Amino acid sequence: xxxxxxxxxxxxxxxxxxxxxxxxxxxxxxxxxxxxxxxxxxxxxxxxxxxxxxxxxxxxxxxxxxxxxxxxxxxxxxxxxxxxxxxxxxxxxxxxxxxxxxxxxxxxxxxxxxxxxxxxxxxxxxxxxxxxxxxxxxxxxxxxxxxxxxxxxxxxxxxxxxxxxxxxxxxxxxxxxxxxxxxxxxxxxxxxxxxxxxxxxxxxxxxxxxxxxxxxxxxxxxxxxxxxxxxxxxxxxxxxxxxxxxxxxxxxxxxxxxxxxxxxxxxxxxxxxxxxxxxxxxxxxxxxxxxxxxxxxxxxxxxxxxxxxxxxxxxxxxxxxxxxxxxxxxxxxxxxxxxxxxxxxxxxxxxxxxxxxxxxxxxxxxxxxxxxxxxxxxxxxxxxxxxxxxxxxxxxxxxxxxxxxxxxxxxxxxxxxxxxxxxxxxxxxxxxxxxxxxxxxxxx
Amino acid sequence: xxxxxxxxxxxxxxxxxxxxxxxxxxxxxxxxxxxxxxxxxxxxxxxxxxxxxxxxxxxxxxxxxxxxxxxxxxxxxxxxxxxxxxxxxxxxxxxxxxxxxxxxxxxxxxxxxxxxxxxxxxxxxxxxxxxxxxxxxxxxxxxxxxxxxxxxxxxxxxxxxxxxxxxxxxxxxxxxxxxxxxxxxxxxxxxxxxxxxxxxxxxxxxxxxxxxxxxxxxxxxxxxxxxxxxxxxxxxxxxxxxxxxxxxxxxxxxxxxxxxxxxxxxxxxxxxxxxxxxxxxxxxxxxxxxxxxxxxxxxxxxxxxxxxxxxxxxxxxxxxxxxxxxxxxxxxxxxxxxxxxxxxxxxxxxxxxxxxxxxxxxxxxxxxxxxxxxxxxxxxxxxxxxxxxxxxxxxxxxxxxxxxxxxxxxxxxxxxxxxxxxxxxxxxxxxxxxxxxxxxxxxxxxxxxxxxxxxxxxxxxxxxxxxxxxxxxxxxxxxxxxxxxxxxxxxx
Ligand SMILES: Cc1ncc(COP(=O)(O)O)c(C=O)c1O
Numbered sequence: 001x002x003x004x005x006x007x008x009x010x011x012x013x014x015x016x017x018x019x020x021x022x023x024x025x026x027x028x029x030x031x032x033x034x035x036x037x038x039x040x041x042x043x044x045x046x047x048x049x050x051x052x053x054x055x056x057x058x059x060x061x062x063x064x065x066x067x068x069x070x071x072x073x074x075x076x077x078x079x080x081x082x083x084x085x086x087x088x089x090x091x092x093x094x095x096x097x098x099x100x101x102x103x104x105x106x107x108x109x110x111x112x113x114x115x116x117x118x119x120x121x122x123x124x125x126x127x128x129x130x131x132x133x134x135x136x137x138x139x140x141x142x143x144x145x146x147x148x149x150x151x152x153x154x155x156x157x158x159x160x161x162x163x164x165x166x167x168x169x170x171x172x173x174x175x176x177x178x179x180x181x182x183x184x185x186x187x188x189x190x191x192x193x194x195x196x197x198x199x200x201x202x203x204x205x206x207x208x209x210x211x212x213x214x215x216x217x218x219x220x221x222x223x224x225x226x227x228x229x230x231x232x233x234x235x236x237x238x239x240x241x242x243x244x245x246x247x248x249x250x251x252x253x254x255x256x257x258x259x260x261x262x263x264x265x266x267x268x269x270x271x272x273x274x275x276x277x278x279x280x281x282x283x284x285x286x287x288x289x290x291x292x293x294x295x296x297x298x299x300x301x302x303x304x305x306x307x308x309x310x311x312x313x314x315x316x317x318x319x320x321x322x323x324x325x326x327x328x329x330x331x332x333x334x335x336x337x338x339x340x341x342x343x344x345x346x347x348x349x350x351x352x353x354x355x356x357x358x359x360x361x362x363x364x365x366x367x368x369x370x371x372x373x374x375x376x377x378x379x380x381x382x383x384x385x386x387x388x389x390x391x392x393x394x395x396x397x398x399x400x401x402x403x404x405x406x407x408x409x410x411x412x413x414x415x416x417x418x419x420x421x422x423x424x425x426x427x428x429x430x431x432x433x434x435x436x437x438x439x440x441x442x443x444x
Numbered sequence: 445x446x447x448x449x450x451x452x453x454x455x456x457x458x459x460x461x462x463x464x465x466x467x468x469x470x471x472x473x474x475x476x477x478x479x480x481x482x483x484x485x486x487x488x489x490x491x492x493x494x495x496x497x498x499x500x501x502x503x504x505x506x507x508x509x510x511x512x513x514x515x516x517x518x519x520x521x522x523x524x525x526x527x528x529x530x531x532x533x534x535x536x537x538x539x540x541x542x543x544x545x546x547x548x549x550x551x552x553x554x555x556x557x558x559x560x561x562x563x564x565x566x567x568x569x570x571x572x573x574x575x576x577x578x579x580x581x582x583x584x585x586x587x588x589x590x591x592x593x594x595x596x597x598x599x600x601x602x603x604x605x606x607x608x609x610x611x612x613x614x615x616x617x618x619x620x621x622x623x624x625x626x627x628x629x630x631x632x633x634x635x636x637x638x639x640x641x642x643x644x645x646x647x648x649x650x651x652x653x654x655x656x657x658x659x660x661x662x663x664x665x666x667x668x669x670x671x672x673x674x675x676x677x678x679x680x681x682x683x684x685x686x687x688x689x690x691x692x693x694x695x696x697x698x699x700x701x702x703x704x705x706x707x708x709x710x711x712x713x714x715x716x717x718x719x720x721x722x723x724x725x726x727x728x729x730x731x732x733x734x735x736x737x738x739x740x741x742x743x744x745x746x747x748x749x750x751x752x753x754x755x756x757x758x759x760x761x762x763x764x765x766x767x768x769x770x771x772x773x774x775x776x777x778x779x780x781x782x783x784x785x786x787x788x789x790x791x792x793x794x795x796x797x798x799x800x801x802x803x804x805x806x807x808x809x810x811x812x813x814x815x816x817x818x819x820x821x822x823x824x825x826x827x828x829x830x831x832x833x834x835x836x837x838x839x840x841x842x843x844x845x846x847x848x849x850x851x852x853x854x855x856x857x858x859x860x861x862x863x864x865x866x867x868x869x870x871x872x873x874x875x876x877x878x879x880x881x882x883x884x885x886x887x888x889x890x891x892x893x894x895x896x897x898x899x900x901x902x903x904x905x906x907x908x909x910x911x912x913x914x915x916x917x918x919x920x921x922x923x924x925x926x927x928x929x930x931x932x933x934x935x936x
Contacts, residue, residue: 006884023808029670051533054534060539094511098728101852103913113934173774176772177624265542268783270580293929312583
C-alpha cells in the first residue's frame with residue numbers, strides 16, 4: 001500500500017499490545033448505522049498510472065507558455081528564476097509546519113524575518129506580517145484592522161471603484177456579518193471617492209497602480225483620509241514598487257497586495273501570497289503571524305513567532321483574525337525572488353514592464369479602430385477601446401493567432417463595454433507585441 | 445552532549461555587497477518610454493547577492509529546519525503525514541503551472557476537470573451534496589461555512605439568530621471565526637469522558653433556542669476522541685433550528701470509516717494539507733474546501749465548477765464555472781489553491797477507496813499503539829480508545845518542576861519534533877500526539893522509548909530537561925524578550 005509501512009505482522013503485534021483483536025474494535029464509538037461506508041471512488045492507481053492521468057489533464061490545457069499572453073488583471077506572468085524552485089523543493093522547508101518550536105524551525109523563522117524586512121523596504125512601511133492567503137483576503141483583513149483601530153466606532157468603508165473587482169467582492173463577503181457600510185465603488189469614479197470621506201469613515205482603499213493600470217500621486221487620498229481621521233489602505237503591485245515611490249512615502253497607513261508576481265507563478269489562480277504591512281502603532285491590531293528577533297539561552301541571535309496574544313490560539317473569540325495556516329512557502333518564494341533580483345534587478349524588471357507596455361500602447365493607439373485611454377501615466381497595463389466586443393476579439397486572437405488576449409473590462413464595469421485591459425511584462429518580447437498589433441488590426 | 449554543526453547564520457542583508465545580482469535579465473528590445481519622474485522611488489535597499497551565495501544562504505537555513513522529511517513529526521491536530529514526491533512533480537507540470545486564472549474556459553478544460561473531479565471525490569468521502577474548493581485553509585473554510593450558516597438562517601427569515609455553540613475543547617480558530625462572522629460564542633464544557641457535556645448542551649440550546657445559528661464541533665475532537673453522543677448532539681441542534689458545522693481537521697480518522705454528512709453535519713471543511721497529504725510548507729499554503737448538505741448548496745462561495753451539458757462534445761463533457769444563486773460571495777480571488785488541489789487529487793487517485801480506509805485504520809492503530817506504550821508513565825486524562833491522536837499530560841507528581849514544554853524541548857535532543865503543547869486547553873500541560881499512518885512501528889517504538897527515557901530524566905536530572913534542547917541549532921529562545929523588544933525587521 002502506498003505510503004503506509006505496516007506489514008500484517010506489524011499490525012498484529014500492535015493490536016496485541018493495545019489489547020484488541022481486530023482494528024474494527026477501535027471504531028466502536030462510531031454509530032454502527034453509518035460505520036464503514038463504501039466510498040464510490042475510482043480504484044487506486046500506481047505512481048506511473050497517476051502520472052499518465054495527470055499529464056493527460058495537464059496537456060488538455062492551452063497555457064500562457066504556448067502562446068503570447070497579454071492577460072493580467074491581478075495575476076501576472078513574470079519570470080521565476082530557477083533559484084526559487086531550487087529552494088522551495090528542499091524538504092526541510094516544505095515538509096515543515098508553522099514554526100511553533102523555534103529551536104527546530106530557525107530556517108523558516110529567519111527566512112520569514114527577512115521576508116518581513118524586504119516587504120517593509122518595498123512598501124515603505126515599518127512592519128510586515130508573515131502573509132495572508134492572497135491580495136484579496138489581505139485587503140479584507142486591512143478593513144477589519146481599520147475597524148479595530150477605531151474601536152468599532154466607525155462603520156463606513158470607502159472603496160475606490162478601481163480596486164480589483166474580486167478584492168471588493170471579498171471585502172464584502174468577509175464583513176457581511178459586521179454591519180458595515182461599504183461605499184464608493186458602484187459608479188464610474190465620479191464624484192471621486194475622496195469626496196465621501198467623513199468622520200464615520202474607518203478607511204479609504206485605493207489601488208496602486210489601479211485596476212486599469214494607472215499610476216497616480218496618492219497624496220490627495222492620504223490627505224483626504226487623514227483630515228477625517230481615517231486610515232488610507234493601499235493595494236499595491238509589488239513589481240511596480242520596484243520603480244515607483246512606495247505607498248509609505250505618501251502616508252499610507254496599511255499597504256497590502258498580491259505577492260504572486262514575486263516568484264509564485266500563475267498556477268491557475270493559486271496558491272498566491274497576500275502581503276500586509278503597516279506602521280508600528282497598529283502592530284497590536286494587525287492580523288497574522290509575526291516573526292521577531294530574540295536571543296537563546298547562550299545569548300545567540302535567534303527568531304520566534306511573537307505577539308501571539310493577538311492570535312486565535314491565545315485570544316480565541318477576541319483575536320484580531322481567525323487566520324492560522326497562512327502562505328509560508330509562497331512567502332519564502334517571494335523572499336528568494338526579491339533577494340535574487342535585489343536592489344537593481346527589481347528596478348530592472350519594473351522598467352522592462354514599463355517600457356514594453358508603453359511600446360505596445362503606442363503601437364496599438366496608432367491603429368485606426370483602437371484607442372488607448374491614456375490621460376494618466378500607467379505601468380504595465382493599459383485600457384484599449386475596441387471597435388467590437390472584447391470577447392469576439394479575444395476569440396479571434398486565440399483561434400487564429402494562438403494569442404491569449406487581454407481582460408474584458410465589460411465584465412465588471414458596465415460603462416467599459418468593448419474595453420480591453422492589456423498587460424505587458426518582461427515576458428513579452430517585441431515580436432509578440434508586434435504580432436498582437438498585427439492581429440488586432442486583422443481582428444476588425 | 446555533542447555540539448551541533450549547524451548554528452545561526454548571517455542575515456541575507458549581512459552578506460549583501462553592492463553590485464551583485466543573482467539573476468540576469470534580457471536587454472530592452474523596444475525604444476524606451478519617458479519615465480514618470482515625480483512618481484519614481486529613490487532607492488530600494490534590497491539585498492545584493494550572487495547566485496551561489498543565495499543558494500548557500502537558503503541551504504543553510506533549510507538545515508536549521510525540521511520537516512517530515514527529516515524525521516518523526518507527531519504534531520497533534522496537524523496530521524504531519526509523509527508528503528509523496530509524485531504530488532510535487534504533478535503540481536509542477538507545465539500544463540498546470542502556466543495557466544492564467546482568467547483564460548477562456550475552452551483552454552483550461554483539463555484544469556477545470558481536475559477541480560470538478562476533486563469536488564466529486566470530496567462529496568463522496570464526506571457524504572455531501574456539494575463542495576467548494578475556494579477556501580485557502582482550514583480557518584478560511586470555517587469562515588466560509590459559518591457565513592453560509594448565517595446566510596441560510598437569514599434566508600429563512602431568522603436573521604436575529606446570532607449564537608454559535610463551541611465546545612471548550614475547540615481549536616482557537618472556531619471561536620475566532622464566530623466573531624469574524626458577526627456572531628457570538630457560547631462555550632460548552634466537556635464531560636469527564638471527553639465528550640460534549642450533554643446536560644450543558646441541552647441547557648444552552650434551551651436558553652438560546654431562538655438565537656441559535658448552530659454549533660461548531662470537531663469530531664473526533666481535539667482529545668482524539670469520537671464523541672459518544674454525536675447523534676444526540678446533532679439531533680438537539682437541529683431541533684432548535686440550528687445547523688451543525690464540522691471542523692474537519694481530524695478527517696484522517698474518518699476516511700472510509702464514517703461520512704460526516706451521514707453523521708448529521710450540514711457543513712464541514714477539509715484540510716487538504718492534513719488529510720490529503722499536501723505539504724504544510726512551513727505554515728501554508730494549505731487548502732480548506734467545504735462540503736455541504738443539499739440545503740446549503742446554493743449558498744456556496746462562487747464560483748464552483750460544473751458540467752455544461754449543452755457544450756459537451758461526443759467524447760468529452762464541457763466544464764464551466766457555476767455561480768450558486770444564493771452564494772455568500774467569493775472568499776478569495778480566483779478559485780482557490782489550485783496547486784494544492786493537484787496534489788490532493790493525485791493522492792486520492794493513488795489511494796483509491798480501500799487505500800483511504802487503510803489510512804484511517806492505520807492512523808488510529810498507530811495512535812492507540814503509541815498510547816499503549818506510554819500511558820503507564822504519562823497520564824492520559826480521558827483514557828479510552830482514541831482515534832488518530834491522543835492527549836496526555838506532560839507532568840509527573842514526583843518531578844514537580846518539569847513542564848510539558850521541557851519534555852518537548854528534550855524530545856528535540858532525541859531527534860524528534862515535539863508534539864503540540866498546551867492544546868487543547870482542558871488538559872493540564874497537554875502533550876497532543878498524532879503519529880499518522882505513514883510512520884512505522886519502529887519509529888513509534890523509538891519515540892515511545894525516548895518519552896520513557898525523558899520521564900526517567902525528569903526524576904533523576906530535571907536540569908537536563910529545563911535546559912533542553914542541547915542538540916539543536918540554537919538553545920532555548922527567549923520569547924518574552926522578543927515580545928518586549930519587538931524587533932520585527934532587520935535594521936541596517
Ligand atoms: C482542530 C483544528 N481546527 C482548525 C484548524 C485551522 O486550520 P488551518 O490552520 O488550516 O487554518 C486547525 C489547524 O491547525 C486545527 O487543528
